[in-house]
Amino acid sequence: MTVEALGREWRLHRLYLRQSPFFASLFSGAWREGAEQERVRITVADPNVTEEALHLALGSLYQVRFSIFHPRLLLP
Numbered sequence: 001m002t003v004e005a006l007g008r009e010w011r012l013h014r015l016y017l018r019q020s021p022f023f024a025s026l027f028s029g030a031w032r033e034g035a036e037q038e039r040v041r042i043t044v045a046d047p048n049v050t051e052e053a054l055h056l057a058l059g060s061l062y063q064v065r066f067s068i069f070h071p072r073l074l075l076p
Contacts, residue, residue, distance in 0.1 A: 001013075001014055001017070001037070001038050001039065001040065002038060002039045002040070003017075003039075003040050003042065003058065004039060004040065004041045004042065005041070005042040005043075005044055005054055006044055006049075006050070006051045006054060007051070008051050008054075008055075010055070010058055012058060012061075014027065016061040016062055017061065019061050020061060023040075026040065
């Protein structure tokens with residue numbers, strides 16, 4: 001399925017997306033119609049959430065381990 005946010009698109013597998021409570025809810029229960037859609041548009045209201053951060057968050061669903069080490073995140 002395609003996830004669209006912050007002007008970018010990610011082609012992701014539902015199996016991995018279901019690990020996220022947001023997507024698990026979207027694919028079941030009262031939001032069941034979301035399970036049949038091939039595209040989900042997410043509005044990110046927080047200006048602190050960047051495309052890179054969202055890419056890391058979505059990518060973490062595909063990994064066994066996830067590390068948030070990034071040189072730009074270190075304080076002097």
